[in-house]
Amino acid sequence: MCVTAHEQIIANWKDNFSLFCGRIAHPDDGNRCTFRGPPGDSLWETLKLAITQIQEQKTSNLSFEELYRCCYTLVLYDQGEIIYEGLKNLLSSYSIKSFEKLKNCSHDEYIVIFSQVWKMYSTSLTMIRDILASLDRVYLEDNAELLSVYDLGLKTFYSEGAQFLSQLRQHLLEQITLERTGIAINRVVMKELLTMLVQLSSVQEFLYDEIFENEYLLSSKEYFQTESVSFITSHNVLSYLKKADVWFQEELERATEYMDSKTAAKVSRVMEETILISHFATLTEAANSTELHSWLDKHMVEELRLLYNLFSRDARGRQKLVEILSSHLNCAGAKFIENHRRGDALAYVQYFLDLKNKYDAILKECFGSDLELEAVYNQSFRCMLNSNSLFPKYFPYHINHLLQHTLMGRTEEEVERSLKKILKVLRFIEDKDIFEKYYRETLAKRLLADKLYSMEAEKFIILEIKHEFGYHFVYKLEGLLKDLIISNEIASKYRNAHILDFGLSVKVLTKSYWSIGSQSPIILHPLLEKARVSFDAFYQKDYPRRRLMWNFALGSVHLRVRFSFKIEKVLVVTPPQLNLLLAFEAKDNVSFKQESSDIARNRLLCIEAAIMRVLKTRKTLEHTHLVSQVAAQITSHRPSDELIKRCIASLIERKYISCDPQRPYTYWFNRYSLPTLHVV
Numbered sequence: 001m002c003v004t005a006h007e008q009i010i011a012n013w014k015d016n017f018s019l020f021c022g023r024i025a026h027p028d029d030g031n032r033c034t035f036r037g038p039p040g041d042s043l044w045e046t047l048k049l050a051i052t053q054i055q056e057q058k059t060s061n062l063s064f065e066e067l068y069r070c071c072y073t074l075v076l077y078d079q080g081e082i083i084y085e086g087l088k089n090l091l092s093s094y095s096i097k098s099f100e101k102l103k104n105c106s107h108d109e110y111i112v113i114f115s116q117v118w119k120m121y122s123t124s125l126t127m128i129r130d131i132l133a134s135l136d137r138v139y140l141e142d143n144a145e146l147l148s149v150y151d152l153g154l155k156t157f158y159s160e161g162a163q164f165l166s167q168l169r170q171h172l173l174e175q176i177t178l179e180r181t182g183i184a185i186n187r188v189v190m191k192e193l194l195t196m197l198v199q200l201s202s203v204q205e206f207l208y209d210e211i212f213e214n215e216y217l218l219s220s221k222e223y224f225q226t227e228s229v230s231f232i233t234s235h236n237v238l239s240y241l242k243k244a245d246v247w248f249q250e251e252l253e254r255a256t257e258y259m260d261s262k263t264a265a266k267v268s269r270v271m272e273e274t275i276l277i278s279h280f281a282t283l284t285e286a287a288n289s290t291e292l293h294s295w296l297d298k299h300m301v302e303e304l305r306l307l308y309n310l311f312s313r314d315a316r317g318r319q320k321l322v323e324i325l326s327s328h329l330n331c332a333g334a335k336f337i338e339n340h341r342r343g344d345a346l347a348y349v350q351y352f353l354d355l356k357n358k359y360d361a362i363l364k365e366c367f368g369s370d371l372e373l374e375a376v377y378n379q380s381f382r383c384m385l386n387s388n389s390l391f392p393k394y395f396p397y398h399i400n401h402l403l404q405h406t407l408m409g410r411t412e413e414e415v416e417r418s419l420k421k422i423l424k425v426l427r428f429i430e431d432k433d434i435f436e437k438y439y440r441e442t443l444a445k446r447l448l449a450d451k452l453y454s455m456e457a458e459k460f461i462i463l464e465i466k467h468e469f470g471y472h473f474v475y476k477l478e479g480l481l482k483d484l485i486i487s488n489e490i491a492s493k494y495r496n497a498h499i500l501d502f503g504l505s506v507k508v509l510t511k512s513y514w515s516i517g518s519q520s521p522i523i524l525h526p527l528l529e530k531a532r533v534s535f536d537a538f539y540q541k542d543y544p545r546r547r548l549m550w551n552f553a554l555g556s557v558h559l560r561v562r563f564s565f566k567i568e569k570v571l572v573v574t575p576p577q578l579n580l581l582l583a584f585e586a587k588d589n590v591s592f593k594q595e596s597s598d599i600a601r602n603r604l605l606c607i608e609a610a611i612m613r614v615l616k617t618r619k620t621l622e623h624t625h626l627v628s629q630v631a632a633q634i635t636s637h638r639p640s641d642e643l644i645k646r647c648i649a650s651l652i653e654r655k656y657i658s659c660d661p662q663r664p665y666t667y668w669f670n671r672y673s674l675p676t677l678h679v680v
Contacts (some may be wrong), residue, residue, distance in 0.1 A: 011501075043073060043079075047083065050131070051087070052090065055094045064127075067131040068131050069254055070449045075134045075139050080140075084140075084146065092159075094121070095121070095161060099117065108169075110167070111168070111172070112189055113185070115193055119192065125154075135149060136149055154199060155203040156512060157200065166211070169211050170189060170213060172190065173215060178595070194258055217245060220271070236291065240283070248275070249312070251267060271319070274311065276314065277316055293324075296362065299362060301365050305365070307321070308321065308368065321367075327383070329380035333380060336352065345394035346401055348390075349391070386428070392434040395429070395439075397442060399422075399442070399461065400446065402418070402422070404446070409418075415453070426465060426468040436469070444480060447480055447507075462474050462477045462481070483513060487508045490539070494506070496655065504531050504535070522576060552575040553575075555575055557572070558570055559578060603639065607644055615668065615669035617659055621668075623648075624665075626644075626667060627645070656670055657669055658670055
């Protein structure tokens with residue numbers, strides 16, 4: 001015969017029933033009672049008596065392990081319904097009995113006694129849930145429509161105490177009102193009662209909202225409306241903002257301390273609406289706006305931080321902040337432009353950087369580097385900077401001044417930090433090509449004059465420019481540095497291979513990288529000419545396909561001069577100046593006529609070369625345009641119109657250029673004229 005598992009369990013229970021016996025102390029005496037019998041009424045009575053003792057807080061003699069087994073046995077033999085229905089009655093009776101304590105208590109004791117009632121009820125309910133765990137896991141799993149043991153207890157508490165919960169609302173709101181006036185309340189009790197409402201909401205939807213939160217938010221709106229209107233009419237902007245900040249801190253601290261987590265966000269929105277948004281017009285009206293702008297002018301950190309912390313709570317407040325900052329920066333920009341319409345380039349750039357540094361600090365210290373405000377800030381400074389078309393030209397000179405004067409003697413880290421700070425201005429420059437042109441010129445002058453602060457600093461600046469502008473703006477700048485390195489290597493090889501009567505340093509440069517004007521004709525001193533020829537020959541050996549074009553105007557000569565027996569000086573002069581000074585080497589006196597004749601001849605050659613270049617490029621040109629373009633090309637001196645006219649006549653006579661017979665003051669270049677020029 002086949003024996004089922006269920007039959008085997010029953011057989012085992014009959015043989016070993018003692019395993020499932022429950023022992024519990026009877027409430028009428030201190031003797032131990034033992035209940036024996038088949039699973040059913042006897043075991044339920046055991047559980048019932050234990051539950052009653054738990055509710056009465058007489059648990060010292062209970063064996064929770066045995067009670068758990070009693071429940072397990074009843075559930076195992078399909079007696080879960082007996083436990084569940086019996087539990088309903090026990091919980092209902094206990095709830096009714098507990099609420100009786102609230103009927104005759106005084107007004108001041110109500111919330112304290114209610115808290116005690118809930119604390120005892122929830123503690124006993126937790127213990128009952130633990131010993132009836134088998135009921136939850138087995139019986140209620142098969143009866144999904146029924147509440148769990150704990151939820152059944154919550155539901156019963158709500159059902160039997162609905163009227164007392166309604167009365168609780170007013171007591172809770174009164175406690176909050178008292179606390180707002182500065183009277184201390186029992187926050188522990190408040191937290192226990194509001195936590196109770198949250199727990200009861202799991203079985204009675206929206207109970208926390210209906211009993212407390214909705215009324216709390218409504219009363220808060222009324223309270224802060226009244227208080228804010230009263231305060232703002234009798235105080236200035238700063239006082240009101242400070243008071244508003246205190247209101248926010250106290251109320252949010254209160255909500256965080258003993259209310260549900262979602263309530264803090266809701267009351268914050270109510271306060272934003274009543275304390276801030278409804279008063280934006282008053283806070284930002286003309287009279288008060290002046291006070292707000294003065295905070296920005298004077299860099300009042302605490303006041304501005306307070307303004308930001310309050311206004312940034314809401315999108316409309318943030319928009320007001322944007323309007324205030326934008327208006328202020330526009331005024332500051334207009335004042336900056338008016339005060340520096342004319343003036344020194346270095347002072348102009350420095351004032352702009354000082355202004356930017358001031359508002360950089362405000363943005364960081366007061367506005368928390370807010371991205372939305374930073375966008376307004378950047379746009380205002382971009383407009384301010386580009387309102388003056390000369391800024392892209394001025395800024396390279398400012399960088400040059402920093403490298404050659406301001407930053408001298410500082411550590412490499414300090415230099416890099418200072419450069420990084422000012423180079424942030426690059427992102428505002430719209431005429432990037434103009435900046436690149438003038439920066440390349442100043443860099444070239446530093447390189448040619450051997451006045452670099454350091455190669456690392458120059459590379460750092462170029463790297464920052466590349467980051468802001470892109471590679472196509474810096475490849476020529478990088479070419480300058482590369483040329484200098486290669487040129488130094490060539491010069492070192494030349495010095496090792498040739499011995500001269502004087503030190504010679506030649507820089508071989510790529511023409512397309514360097515902003516170097518055309519070379520004016522010049523007659524070199526024989527010593528310099530000999531050195532030039534020597535270097536030319538040396539260079540052509542290694543680079544036969546390249547042609548050197550010498551530019552002496554950018555060169556310098558260190559000349560030792562003895563003015564008397566005791567006075568000796570070293571002069572740094574240009575090659576043309578050297579020619580003048582060397583005239584005194586063999587003679588004590590040189591007539592001005594002789595020297596001026598040499599200078600005049602060089603100037604005529606320079607003017608004629610410029611005329612030829614212009615006409616070769618333009619083909620045909622009217623007289624006044626030719627004169628103006630020739631004058632613009634000559635940088636070594638300022639030629640007179642009469643002198644240019646004489647040179648034009650000389651070139652026509654020698655048939656290098658021609659004059660149009662139909663238009664007497666229009667000239668063109670004779671393509672087949674000989675390249676040799678001479679002075680008439």
